[in-house]
Amino acid sequence: MREKISRRDLLRLAGGSALGLWFTPIPWKLLDDVSIWTQNGRWVTSPPRGEIQFRYSNCTLCPAGCGVRARCVGGQPISLAGIAPQSGSRGALCAVGLGGHHLRYHPQRVTQPLRRASGISASFQPCTPEDIVLTVSEALATTRASGSGDLAAILDERPGRVTSLMYRNFLSGFPNGVYLNPVSDSGATLHAMESAAEKPYGALGIDLENTRTILSFGTPLLDGWGNPARLWKMSEGLQDSSESHLKIIQAETHQSRTALLADEWLPLRPGTEAALALGLAGILIKEKLIDMAALSRQAIDLEQGAQGSFRELTEKFSPRTTAAITGVSEDKIVSLARELVQRGPSIVLGGGDPGAGPLGPEEETAIAALNFVLGNVGRRGGFLPRRELPKWLKEPSKNLKPASSLRDIPDHSIRVLFVDALPSGNAIPWTLLEKKLVRDNPVVVSFSPYLLGISRNAQFIVPSPVYLESWEEVLTPLDSPTTSYSLSLPLLVPPGGVQEPFDFIRRVAVAAGVHLAPEFQDVSPKDLFKRRVEQFHRDRRGTIFSYRNESETRVKDVASADSMWAMFCDGASWRDDPPSSTSPIASRFSLLGKAANAAERLEAVGHGRLEIQRDPATEFPLVLMPEGWRGAVGQNGLSPVMTKIYQESGLRHLGGEARVNVETGRRWGLTDGGPALIQTRCGSKVARVHFDDAVMPEVIQVIVGPNLKEFHESQEVDGRNILCLCNLDDDGVWRVTRAKMSGV
Amino acid sequence: MDRGYMVRGVTRSSFSKFLMWILPWTALLALGLYAAWLCFSRGLNQTHMDNRFAFGLWIFLDLTVIALGAGAFFTGFLVYILKKEELKAVINSAVVLGFVCYSGAVAVLMVDVGQPLRAWFTFWHPNVHSMLTEVTFCISCYLAVLFIEYLPIILKNRKLRQVPSFLVFEFELHKLMVVLAGVGTILSFFHQGSLGGLYGVLRGRPFAFREGLAIWPSTFFLFILSALAAGPCFILLTTWLVSKISRKRLVRPEVFSELGQISGILLIVYTLLKTVDTLVWINGTSPARGFPAYQYYQWKPFGTWILFAEIVLFGLLPAVILLSRRLRAHRGWLLTAAVLVCGGVALNRFVLTIQTLALPTLPFDRFLSYLPSWQETAAFLAIVAYGVLVYSFSFRYLNLFPQERELARP
């Protein structure tokens, strides 16, 4: 056996091996590994690992301030849920809130101060905080100069916080300082009633648990208003035949999501809310369906007041006239008025659409008056005053600028405007602010975590922390009859470069030579919150609900202020004791409101918003009506995962898109899903149109919401949204605008 | 210059002319390969398919070419099993066509799936209940069979024959042909049927769902029959086309007639069964599942005309032509019928793939439309180009039509 191994043998061996290899596990194992490798390559994102724990906070993305349970991996929140007993719904949160922990990574996030390069459409470039402080303090100095009518203003969309007090204190250092209330007010009905009282009631809340009927003039009760968990709980028997359940009657032009679930929907012609409210009040008074003696006793101007006679005014809105104005049938109006009494306690609410803005002072007065006529203030199932938060600061009123409404500010008067970051959930039309700014070089500083909304139009952006990156206060939701308080906690450390608005204003104060009250010096907001909490303990009022163990403790039983603070720092909310009695409140009220020429203005608007009446129907035959969804009106960032709702399902339409009735759309030569040119006196814009028979004919419902681009990185987002097409009434109302539309 | 590689006794165009012919096809193939590369590197977002139109042009292409490629196994069956010697004239061409169709289909499938690297999972973790498993197994096996059938044709090339071992190998392979034809027939029966079953089993899609025999829905059998009918017609058409383009007489006229007649017989059976199946479906299967059949035809452009076209225009009409000796003898009629048959099979596959997915099932669904992207179209055309190229080379260098030499003699 001494054979020489030839080349042929080698080849044979190789060939045989190659063939034999396939009968071994090797190639198959290799294939298996390939598949595993393709699943675990660098390009496949893998979730983080670590200890899972729960941390608690409160949501600041809208004023509802829901309690939040954050599931965390190594301290990093990976999902958010509501606090089950608090919300009464297993831990529900709204879609916006569910993505709150993503906001830190928003593609439009700003982490360093920015300055506008030049002009309105130009881009932004990084700058230093000192640059901004310098420019701002110089501009502030000019407002102080004698003879200058220019104003220095802060727009605070979430008033009542410690930071708000600091703003007011800061502004009191300027003779021309103005502290501005939110642009639109979700609780306008409540505030209209508060301000119509002869002696102040204080803040009003709703005794929803005992209400049987709500007539809502476009208030999005079931789509983000007040405390949503409470409203959902109360609405459980909706469309039920039972007598006891809460009945919602939704009066508004288009069929909103609330209208869809409501027991009844009354399609109102655009801008005719005042007529229906006055018409209903008229029937109640004329048919004496209510306690007339009590009304005469309490109302200053039922028969004759300084502003005229409310009764006379309502007589001008007979059921027939009202029907002609509103488009609701005469019979329906009469039966509705009777139902409000028979199915009482019934309350009337108006406005609050986050995109449509205020209903208007006249409508708000008319709705408040209807509530007064129904005897709703201070009664069970009606509006109850709630107590104020415990005082913790010797608030010397001369050191705090009182709040003003943007409506009352003359045009072209604001030289320096700060816009606070914390969102109200409502839209702010840039045109509304622009109108109030001086024409030459106004300075607008936006405290914002994102380059979105108003920030896009500002001169400076001071990067502020996002939700879950800072200490923040959560105050009572507007509908609540009991006062509450909780804190939003920083579960994450903000990126370097981020500035608290509180700290920034303090820097400006130093540069501008304003002496802040000692309470605001050398402290952080957190210190001030702690002082507030200590005051709760001193007052021994209310109960504290701890999120972690879902237990309630009476403040009286909490051992020390420090242990109370520790509870707040671990996620808790304080709730005042319920009011001891619901006896009617003695204060008298004015049905026509306190404004000058109230009766005349109310009568004029009663025939429909002036914008509707103004234009001959031929030039702008359609009506443009904006609509929005709380917290998603393009003002602030939304989680990129919200693309599921907007981009990947069309469940909600994107900002700038329009809905029109099918027939209207066809008549104007449009196609479903296609583009259309919308024109108003204020400008024009191309919008994508959706045909939708839930929209009244001749109406264009435009969506105020996020832009698709803002979800995707490094995309330019237009700062001038669809609201720039809206006509701004002198009273700051933009919800109806004459418009026309054509195919593109 | 390449004379030495060609079949003895036949003439082919000059090399430069041949180059001019293949150049555009090569370009098309290159474009398609680029499109496929885009799909591999960037993902299937390069196509216009979506979650609702999960299948598109490519699946339609697969189903159609595999039906047309049925000529290969069927001719093999006729020649080697049923001993229809006269069809030997086209058997080589049929094998090449079959190989082109099947390999093209498999190639496009590899682009069509989201994770081609996992294609072998089907063999590793097969789900025996899935029609697609059956299709995958049969097609890959049959492709191997086709390759083995193709091999001797290649090895008979004038230059390759000079290698003695090749000649031996070829000779040995040739003895296998009967076995291969048998295996091919069984495999083909199954996968042609399973391709039909693919849609027939979709109980969630009442438009496609069919009751059937045992585990096979009726479409299983209809697909076999329609493929059997279309195969010979496709061979007939390609042979005629090649003879036109090359300006050569390739087979005797009787072969055409023979192919036509076989197709005609099968087609009439198919048309009959298809009619019965449609009636059962309209009156039973579909309404029983909550979908009255008339609804399907209310969506433009898919009106009832499509049913008429499928059964009468592309079924009964060509069957009658092909069965009539007089009409069949007329070249024009014969070719028209063949075109109709091939078109009919494509239409049938189109209806099952595209119309099924376009039709809504949920009450809030919409009727959907789909237009392939350029990448899909390019990949589709590349398969055509690939087929043309493989066939062109085979025709130039291999003996596809044994009768050509005789017919070329003066």
Place this chain on the structure above:
Amino acid sequence: MTTPTQKKSRYGMVIDLDRCNGCGACMMACAVENNVPPAHREATDRTGITWLRVYRFNNGLKFPNNRSVFVPVPCQQCGRETPCVSVCPQQAVDVDPATGVVGQMPERCLGCRYCMAACPYHARYFNWWDAVWPPGMEKTLNPDVSTRMRGVVEKCNFCHGRLHAARERAAAAGRDTLQPGEYVPACVEACPARAIVFGDLNDETSEVARLARRPEAFRMLEQLGTEPKIYYLTRQSWVRKVSEDEVQMARKDQTHG
């Protein structure tokens, strides 16, 4: 590890359509829980990934008689001849006999999309793009759920990660069965309207079984015979006809073309 569930469950849902206002919280919670990436820039409603998708559907009448309903559609978890299971060539889809949940193994999936063509509810979604999160956001992913890659199919599995977590908790507490409410998918938890009730349909006493027996309950495309485990509730008769023939007529008016 042993599986504590000995008894065979049949998990299902009852969704009250009269309480759904299409707020989208369920879709959001679902995506967050299951690590579904944000939409690719070019994604549309036909190429996106929404394990739970809320559709809006209307009665086709003119204003003001037009009425809409929002219909949340997760995987319907078909219980009989599950259309997607039998078609998968490589057993990437299965029905868990212990829970009745139709599972999808993206790691096994070849991406042939045959199951998508088979599903009458369009509840299956293909990864047309690579899953990409904005920088940093990958830190917010749920460790209980692996991410998927391009080219595979995925769908609702009743939050499988939550089932595992619940079983582990139960096992740690020495129990071999889950108590009602212990395991709840993310969408159920997130619904502010409490429109979704989840539980074991085999448990006659459970709320979900009780609601499913109500006369207002129906299932979509019931006549297909696939025994879906998602029930819908509504008192609006036009909505209930969703599973019946008439609607098929009505819907023609809504679609043009």
